[in-house]
Every structure is written in structure tokens, then in C-alpha cells.
Amino acid sequence: MIKEQWYAILDARQLPVRRPIGVTRFGEKLVLWRPAAGQVACIADKCCHRGAALCGGRLVGGRVQCPFHGFEYDPSGQVAFIPANGRASAVAGNYKVRGYTARQAHGFIWVWYGAMETAPADIPFFEELDEGFSYGQIHENWAVHYTRAIENQLDVVHLPFVHRTTIGRGNKALVNGPVVTWQGDRMTYYVENTVDVGAKPKKASEMTDYLRLYSLQLQMPNIWQNRVSDKLRIMAAFAPVDDQNTMIYLRFYQRFVRVPVLRQLVNALGDLADRVVLHQDRRVVLTQRPVRSELSMGENLVPGDAPVIAFRTRRAALQAKADGR
Numbered sequence: 001m002i003k004e005q006w007y008a009i010l011d012a013r014q015l016p017v018r019r020p021i022g023v024t025r026f027g028e029k030l031v032l033w034r035p036a037a038g039q040v041a042c043i044a045d046k047c048c049h050r051g052a053a054l055c056g057g058r059l060v061g062g063r064v065q066c067p068f069h070g071f072e073y074d075p076s077g078q079v080a081f082i083p084a085n086g087r088a089s090a091v092a093g094n095y096k097v098r099g100y101t102a103r104q105a106h107g108f109i110w111v112w113y114g115a116m117e118t119a120p121a122d123i124p125f126f127e128e129l130d131e132g133f134s135y136g137q138i139h140e141n142w143a144v145h146y147t148r149a150i151e152n153q154l155d156v157v158h159l160p161f162v163h164r165t166t167i168g169r170g171n172k173a174l175v176n177g178p179v180v181t182w183q184g185d186r187m188t189y190y191v192e193n194t195v196d197v198g199a200k201p202k203k204a205s206e207m208t209d210y211l212r213l214y215s216l217q218l219q220m221p222n223i224w225q226n227r228v229s230d231k232l233r234i235m236a237a238f239a240p241v242d243d244q245n246t247m248i249y250l251r252f253y254q255r256f257v258r259v260p261v262l263r264q265l266v267n268a269l270g271d272l273a274d275r276v277v278l279h280q281d282r283r284v285v286l287t288q289r290p291v292r293s294e295l296s297m298g299e300n301l302v303p304g305d306a307p308v309i310a311f312r313t314r315r316a317a318l319q320a321k322a323d324g325r
Contacts, residue, residue, distance in 0.1 A: 001026050001240060002315060003114050003322035005221045006123045008237035010109040011139060011249055015040065020064045022055025026113060027242040031055040032102065035062035041075035042102035042111055048079065048095055075099065076116065106130060108237060108249070114322075124185070124219050129233060133253040136267030138275055144285055145292035146222060146238045146246040147315070152285050153216070153224045153236060154307035156191045162280050166273075171195055175304035176202040179210040185220035185314065189307040204306065218307075220314060231256040234274065244291060250274050 009025045010032070020033035022045050031045035031054045041064070045054050052068035059065070063072040063080055070083040077099030079091050101112040101119035106129070112119035129135075142149055152158075156178055159168035178191035190213040192202075207213075218224045226234040233253040238246050252270030257263050290297070295316045301309065 001113055002221050002318045004118060005113055005318070005322075006110050006119075007113055007222055007240065008108040008249070009111050009239045009247075011137065012104045012107050012109050015104075015109055019059060020055050020057060022053060024241050025111065026240055029053070030100070030111075031064060032109065033059055033064050035059075035075050038104070039075070040102040040104050040109055042100040042109075043073060043075070043077040044097040044099075046097060047071055048097050071095070073097070107135075125223065126217065126219065126225050126233075126235065129225070129235060129253055132255045132258075133233070134255070134258070134263050134267060135235075135251045135253045136264075136271040137249060137251045138271050138278070139247060139249045140278075141241065142246050142248055142282060142286065143244060143291075144246055144288070145243055146240040147293040147312075148285055148288055148291065149238045149246045149248055150218070150222065150224065151293055151308050151311065152281050153226075154189070154218060154311055155305070156189070156193065156307065157302065157304040158284075159193060162284055163277060166277050166280065174199075174201050177204045177207050177210065177213075178304065178306050179204045179207050179213075180306050180310045182310075182314070185318070187218040187220075187307065187310055187314070188215055189217075189310075190215045201303070203303065216307075218311060220318065248278070250278055 010023060015021060015032055017034055020031050022029060022031050029045040030042055032040060032042045035041050047054055047066045047068060049071055050068055052066055054064050054066055057065045057067040060072055063074050065072050071079050072081040074080045077097040079095035082091055099116055101116045103110050105123050106125045110123050157175055160171050160173045172193035172195055174194050174196040176192040176194065178189050180187060180189045190210040192213050216226050222238045224236045228234060231254060235251045235253055237249040241247055252267055252274050254266060257266045295312045
């Protein structure tokens, strides 16, 4: 994992108001709850007393209570009350578990993977999606590391093969470019896939008019969008479960139909189409080895893999920076 980053880990609708839930993210068992309206808490899901899972407990005054002996934890992970010791007794500082800064924004629950005190106020997102768009969403677990799931969406070479019956129709196997640009930690990549009629593909440096082309974006560390048109977007969050699993949240955003009932129908149909395409990807991605990708893995890459290479390079740089290397 890249430290000191905001990760989208959960659909906000999956977190109830009146009870805690347990999830696995970053290879760790976590418990999440809502201490008050508009707030989210996230701490390690293991009582520091006897190791019981806190997610099986209940909420008491904005704190999560361990179901075993009633220890109450605040959103920082500190035990605030030990019933067996009585309310008059202070709680020592060593009675605590790891806490994470967590927030709700853009329909997701986000967790800052780093020290709580270093979490910045801004959460990176594709801000235009909050401007008049509605969306439908599907989610499912893939048995791959989240880097593999992300790289599948950066792969502009696979379309006519994996998706030959859907979005890859037309046998446009020749890849011009792609051109990759960065603004901060947001990658935009522009690509032109054409039918191979015997011409050599254009290099990225030869594509001076690339801004007119189809484009997609990746916001580090784990959200992506396909900018299909001004009124239609496909967006995904790749929540790291552990080294072998990723929870994918795939959203169909549109703003060409706004009538409530009809809008819901269109979004539902968009979800169905997204599921078909996603499952075409899954059939291949789950066969990739190793399950986790790295900057260099002895592969024989091609120019069309430029977005994948750019992602790996930026990810390695962010990891090195966070680790002080």
C-alpha cells in the first residue's frame, strides 16, 4: 500500500447509522461506525483486552462497545471506559488500538492510510461528477491485488480481444499513442485505436492533436474514470481488501436523463451493461500471474502499455516518498 493517501474503501450506503460493521481493507480487519451525523469512525477491529472483534458490538454514545467485556472505544481507537473498573477510574493510554481518519464524500467512505494527524482536508475526486450527474452502481470482489484491477482499466490494447462483442467491436487493434499527461497525481491518457490497414502506429510524440481524442483518467491511488462524453462517464474505485483481493465499485454516471423514474431505469440499464463488460475483463485478469504487479516484472511491454507503465512508475515514486527513501 502507498502510505499517506486517501483510499475510497466502501460505498457510503453500506455503512449503517445505528450499528458498526466490520470490513477487511489493506489486509487488516477494520470496524467502522457513525459516531454522529456526518461523521465516520474507523479503527482496528480487535479489542486490546482479549482480542474480540469489535464489529459484533453496539454503539453507545458515539463509541463502539466491545461485545465481550463492554470496553468502549472512541473514534481515535482509545478506550474511554472499562465497565469492570467503574466510571470513577481513569483509563490508561495503553488501552487503545490503531485508529484511522475516515470521512464520507462523493458517496464513498474514505480512509486515510497514514497517521491520523497528517490527513489533509481535501479528498481527491473527479469533481465534475458531482455536477448534475446521477449514477447506478455495482460492486464485486475480484481475487487479484488492486494494482492488477487498476491496470486493466489502463490497458488500451486489450479492447478488440477481450471486448470484441461489446466496447471493442470493429477490430480496431492498432494503437496510436497513447499520450499520457499528469496534473499532480491525476493521470489523463489519450488514445486512438484504429483498424490495421498496414500503416505503423503513431508514436505519442507524433500525436500533436491528442486533445481531440478519447480520454480516460486515473486519480492516485485508487479511483478511475472513463470520460465517454460530457454527459456520460464510467467511474470505478478499487478498494484494496488484501494482497489477493480487491473490491471493485463500478458506477454508471449520466446526466442526459433527469426525470426521476426514467433516470433510475437508465442507470439500472447502465449497470447491466457495465456488468457485462466487467465480467469480460474478469475472465482474463483473474488468470494473470503474479497476482500483484510491480514496476518491473520481466514482461515484454509494447508502446500501447504507456498508461500502465506510467501508473507503475508513479506508484513506485509515491511509495518511496512515503517511506522516506
